[in-house]
Amino acid sequence: MTAAILSIGTELTRGEIVNTNASWLAAELTAMGFEVLEAATVDDDPGRIGNALMRLAGTCSVIVATGGLGPTTDDLTTAAVAAAMGVEVVRDGGAIEAIRRRFESAGRTMSPSNEKQADFPRGAEVLPNPVGSAPGFAVAIGSCRAFFLPGVPREMKRMFTDQVVPRIAKLAPNLTFQTRLKTFGLPESVVGERLAGIESAFPGVRLGYRAHFPEIEVKVHATSASLAEARALADGASTEVRARLGDVLYGDGDDTFAEVVGRALRTRGFRLAVAESCTGGLLGHLITAEPASDYFVADVVTYANGAKTRLLGVSEDVLRGHGAVSAEVAAAMAEGVRRVCGVEIAVAITGIAGPSGAAPNKPIGLVYWAVAHPGGTIVRDRIFNGDRQQIQTFASYAALSLVRDVCLGKVV
Numbered sequence: 001m002t003a004a005i006l007s008i009g010t011e012l013t014r015g016e017i018v019n020t021n022a023s024w025l026a027a028e029l030t031a032m033g034f035e036v037l038e039a040a041t042v043d044d045d046p047g048r049i050g051n052a053l054m055r056l057a058g059t060c061s062v063i064v065a066t067g068g069l070g071p072t073t074d075d076l077t078t079a080a081v082a083a084a085m086g087v088e089v090v091r092d093g094g095a096i097e098a099i100r101r102r103f104e105s106a107g108r109t110m111s112p113s114n115e116k117q118a119d120f121p122r123g124a125e126v127l128p129n130p131v132g133s134a135p136g137f138a139v140a141i142g143s144c145r146a147f148f149l150p151g152v153p154r155e156m157k158r159m160f161t162d163q164v165v166p167r168i169a170k171l172a173p174n175l176t177f178q179t180r181l182k183t184f185g186l187p188e189s190v191v192g193e194r195l196a197g198i199e200s201a202f203p204g205v206r207l208g209y210r211a212h213f214p215e216i217e218v219k220v221h222a223t224s225a226s227l228a229e230a231r232a233l234a235d236g237a238s239t240e241v242r243a244r245l246g247d248v249l250y251g252d253g254d255d256t257f258a259e260v261v262g263r264a265l266r267t268r269g270f271r272l273a274v275a276e277s278c279t280g281g282l283l284g285h286l287i288t289a290e291p292a293s294d295y296f297v298a299d300v301v302t303y304a305n306g307a308k309t310r311l312l313g314v315s316e317d318v319l320r321g322h323g324a325v326s327a328e329v330a331a332a333m334a335e336g337v338r339r340v341c342g343v344e345i346a347v348a349i350t351g352i353a354g355p356s357g358a359a360p361n362k363p364i365g366l367v368y369w370a371v372a373h374p375g376g377t378i379v380r381d382r383i384f385n386g387d388r389q390q391i392q393t394f395a396s397y398a399a400l401s402l403v404r405d406v407c408l409g410k411v412v
Contacts, residue, residue: 001171003034004060006052008067008077009151010043021066021156023210028160030221033172034062044074050084057141062168064160067151069134071113077148081139082121089119095126095135102133127163131155136163145171177230179238181218182255184397185248191216194244202237204230213390214397215257218245247410259290261400264407265345266295270373272403273341274299275312275333275348277324278367283349283396297341302333312336323362325350327379330368338372345373345406347399353391365391369399375412378402 005025011017022039029036037060042052049068056063068077082089095118103110120126120137127136127147132155138147147164149156183191188211195218199205208219218241222234242249251260265272272295276283284299300311305324308314314332322328333348351367358364363383370379380402384394405411 001034001062001173002037002060003029003062003064004037004056005029005039006056006063006065007039007041007151008044008049008065009041010074012041012067013043021151021153024153024157025064025066025160028165029062029064030176031178032165032169033174033176034168044068044076046076046080046083049077049080053081053084053146054141057144057146060144061171063144063146064164065146065148066156069117069136069148069150071111071116071133075116078119078121078137081124081146081148085121085139085141087122090122091115092118092120092126092135095120098128098135099133127159129155129159130162131158138164138167174227175225175230176221176223177227177234178219178221179234180253181220181238181241181245181249182251182257183216183218183245183248184214184250184257184401186216186245188216191218191245191248195241198237198240198244201240202233204233205237207241214394218249250404256290257397257400258286258292261404261407262287262290262292262295264404268344268407270344270407271295271297271341273297273337273343273346275337275346276301277303277308277333277349278351278353279349279392279396279399282392283347283399286396286400297343298337300337300340308333308336312340325352325362325366325368327368327370327381330370330381331372331377331379334370334372335377345371345403347371347403349395349399351391351395353388353395355388367391367395367398369395369402371399371402371406373406375406378406378411 005022007019007022012019026036026039040052042048068075079089099114100110117134121139124137124139129135132150134150136149136159149159188209199207204223206221210217220234220238222230224230224233274283281301287296302308302311305319309316312333313336318328318332330348330350334346338346349369352358352364354364365384367384368381370377384391
């Protein structure tokens, strides 16, 4: 069964925002068993919206469209769909009341412009929006079912799950199964080389790769005569993928790197403290993007040398003798924040993120990171390539990786 995604918005065609909705929807539809033939993007032009819609409806069984359902003059999706179908736009009283109640619950008064969000093509099925003011709608165009959702990712995802999935689940052939494996530590080309030959060894399996800096996600997609057979095929291929990738594979599904590190810390019963210099708080941000209050104690950003001395107790002699970017200072920072915070394990980062600050023996990208734990202190270093943000991200991931390795007993 085939599907397509239609993303509507001039802000998308101009490159003003990144279209994350399309990639998320494609993954969800694929996981359900649909073959996604196209992800189209069109600006806020009624004629072009209608033309794109009718073209996709001629080749696909399901269309999921996002965007253009707001209250402003550039939100034209409803009118464009009605015109393409040759029906009038009608206002839905129930939708008006739902929008009004949502504004009242937030202590606000609904603007007259919001009434436009209760307009739908005649005959459309209204799709409630539990987390926003714009309802969606569904229409049938020949044998194709088309669903129109808000462009706000949080609203779109909730409505797709609650409203669209139950309506299309029976249309999916249910003969496919996909696993998603997360890696960090190797570039996409090397990951692909390590997995060469898997598709021929497992007929019916296709491998896909998604680079989400600095991670690489490997998708193992299997198709067989039944869902059970597809699952077994995907599991067998995934086992081979895991064996070939080894330690660079850190999790699967919706796992995040910080979440996996948190599990390792919880297993050991360790509390964690962080000291950062060149990453400026990014490491702490990654950690606290997931619930971490049960193990994460503090993040001390000591950008200046004086702060390293006053807050962490790093010796001025060590700073003068080795420089702020050195193995000795990284170790002293980790040991200092561990001592100050009274935790079992601590990690510190110091380096040169650029674009300035390099020295003859200390190039841009040179980073030291250290972990202090009950068994001692471990220091690592590397020259990372990339721009400032990439170097900072690489360094933060490397520090988290070392914390995890210590917790798992891979290094002592």
